[in-house]
Amino acid sequence: MLSDETIAAPATLMNAPAAIGIIRITGGKSAEIISAITVNKDAAPLFAGGRASIKPRYMYHGFITSPGGEARLVDEAMICFYKSPASYTGEDMAEIFCHGGSYNMSKVLEAVLKAGARSAEPGEFTKRACINAKIDLCQAEAVCDIINSRTSAFHQIAVSQIKGSLSYEINAVKNQLVAVIADIEANLDFPEEDIAPVDIDAVRETLLGCRHKTFTLLASYDYGRIIKEGLKITIAGSPNVGKSSLFNLLLRENRAIVTEIPGTTRDVIEETVNIEGVAFALADTAGVRDAEDVVEKIGIERTYENIRGADLCLVVLDASRAVNDEDIRLLAETENLPRAIVINKIDNTSAAFGYKCLPLKDNETAIEISVKENANIDALKTLILKKSGTLAITSQHNADRAVITNARHAAALETALASFDDAVETIDSGSPIDLLTIDIRAALSSLGEIVGETVTDDILHKIFEKFCIGK
Ligand SMILES: Nc1nc2c(ncn2[C@@H]2O[C@H](COP(=O)(O)OP(=O)(O)OP(=O)(O)O)[C@@H](O)[C@H]2O)c(=O)[nH]1
Numbered sequence: 005m006l007s008d009e010t011i012a013a014p015a016t017l018m019n020a021p022a023a024i025g026i027i028r029i030t031g032g033k034s035a036e037i038i039s040a041i042t043v044n045k046d047a048a049p050l051f052a053g054g055r056a057s058i059k060p061r062y063m064y065h066g067f068i069t070s071p072g073g074e075a076r077l078v079d080e081a082m083i084c085f086y087k088s089p090a091s092y093t094g095e096d097m098a099e100i101f102c103h104g105g106s107y108n109m110s111k112v113l114e115a116v117l118k119a120g121a122r123s124a125e126p127g128e129f130t131k132r133a134c135i136n137a138k139i140d141l142c143q144a145e146a147v148c149d150i151i152n153s154r155t156s157a158f159h160q161i162a163v164s165q166i167k168g169s170l171s172y173e174i175n176a177v178k179n180q181l182v183a184v185i186a187d188i189e190a191n192l193d194f195p196e197e198d199i200a201p202v203d204i205d206a207v208r209e210t211l212l213g214c215r216h217k218t219f220t221l222l223a224s225y226d227y228g229r230i231i232k233e234g235l236k237i238t239i240a241g242s243p244n245v246g247k248s249s250l251f252n253l254l255l256r257e258n259r260a261i262v263t264e265i266p267g268t269t270r271d272v273i274e275e276t277v278n279i280e281g282v283a284f285a286l287a288d289t290a291g292v293r294d295a296e297d298v299v300e301k302i303g304i305e306r307t308y309e310n311i312r313g314a315d316l317c318l319v320v321l322d323a324s325r326a327v328n329d330e331d332i333r334l335l336a337e338t339e340n341l342p343r344a345i346v347i348n349k350i351d352n353t354s355a356a357f358g359y360k361c362l363p364l365k366d367n368e369t370a371i372e373i374s375v376k377e378n379a380n381i382d383a384l385k386t387l388i389l390k391k392s393g394t395l396a397i398t399s400q401h402n403a404d405r406a407v408i409t410n411a412r413h414a415a416a417l418e419t420a421l422a423s424f425d426d427a428v429e430t431i432d433s434g435s436p437i438d439l440l441t442i443d444i445r446a447a448l449s450s451l452g453e454i455v456g457e458t459v460t461d462d463i464l465h466k467i468f469e470k471f472c473i474g475k
């Protein structure tokens with residue numbers, strides 16, 4: 005399918021010097037545009053024969069010039085043409101591999117736009133791929149996820165989704181529903197003909213099977229969401245116990261200031277850490293104590309707010325000194341919250357520390373570490389995964405199984421599930437069979453939203469505006 009409007013955009017970042025920059029073009033005028041702005045080393049047109057003469061998927065070496073007969077050279081480049089329908093968007097496409105850097109790339113893009121393209125909107129290439137049925141909507145969303153992924157678990161799910169794992173499972177359910185509807189409608193439309201009556205028990209069985217598959221997919225959202233958004237972990241403790249040191253160690257960079265002065269951290273610092281492929285939003289906080297200083301007081305209030313909002317709180321104690329009132333107060337404050345007790349500085353344990361006097365809950369144990377000597381940090385990571393309920397993700401996750409990470413998909417699965425329940429109820433209440441097709445169609449429509457068959461333009465627009473330009 006050739007689109008009237010040909011669009012172009014940089015596909016690589018323009019705001020930094022780089023060896024190569026890519027300008028992408030898609031639409032019916034792609035061949036015309038690259039013909040208008042390229043010459044060979046002898047200054048003759050590179051594509052004198054027009055579209056028909058350009059070898060698709062072949063790298064041509066040439067020079068970019070301004071269009072309209074101006075002979076001024078812009079850059080030296082490699083140019084590749086993709087002939088419809090064998091391209092990312094399904095339309096005629098071209099990619100110009102020019103030199104990077106903002107000025108040079110903007111000049112090449114300017115030549116492309118002058119030759120008849122308009123600037124692409126965010127995600128417009130992928131949107132066209134979707135409209136031209138090269139990929140479905142959830143595969144398009146996976147493109148966005150791949151670009152934005154920061155952890156291996158999320159990346160794996162996005163890659164399997166782009167390969168079609170989710171589409172496959174959704175379409176399998178949809179196909180079963182379409183077959184059921186066809187069966188019912190054949191009976192309704194041609195009752196006098198010699199068609200076997202609908203086996204309502206078999207239909208019920210099929211619907212329950214579809215419901216189960218939908219439910220299983222929806223259930224995967226529990227950990228899919230964790231993989232995507234990350235759980236919140238707050239590091240809390242009295243001043244100087246080594247919270248910021250632990251934060252930096254887990255982050256593998258010196259993000260927070262560490263000094264031997266109690267009260268160093270004044271505000272909450274949050275960063276994403278990747279532990280065994282799972283993302284966590286990790287927060288370092290101000291040490292809690294009775295502070296006089298106004299700034300420190302506000303910081304401590306924020307610590308408490310953060311502790312209350314966390315999925316897991318690491319309560320850090322200092323083994324190099326006796327447990328004090330501040331430690332005891334924090335232990336009491338976090339007693340009913342999800343927490344792990346972390347005893348730091350075991351490289352310098354004081355006889356006065358008093359492990360035995362710690363007011364721990366029944367069966368609660370503390371993990372002993374030394375940030376300074378990197379001791380027991382792997383065990384702490386395992387404990388974090390275990391306590392946050394994410395250990396199962398790292399061991400259970402099967403790359404080929406579809407996992408729901410997208411709230412839009414989860415919402416559609418939920419409405420599909422309700423429609424399956426309605427359908428079974430319609431059967432069980434002995435209602436007329438044509439009512440059943442209404443419920444099944446509703447389920448089909450919800451599932452169709454996931455792959456993009458039944459979404460409104462509004463939703464499409466919302467999905468693609470989150471994309472980057474050139475994708
Ligand atoms: N011996 C020893 N010292 C440590 C260890 N971890 C941290 N420290 C030291 O303890 C001091 C305090 O460390 P920080 O990480 O700044 O402590 P904090 O809990 O963030 O302190 P505040 O921000 O003031 O609340 C620094 O001098 C660290 O070098 C450890 O495992 N062993």
Ligand SMILES: [Mg+2]
Nearest residue numbers: 247248268269
């Ligand atoms: Mg600190």
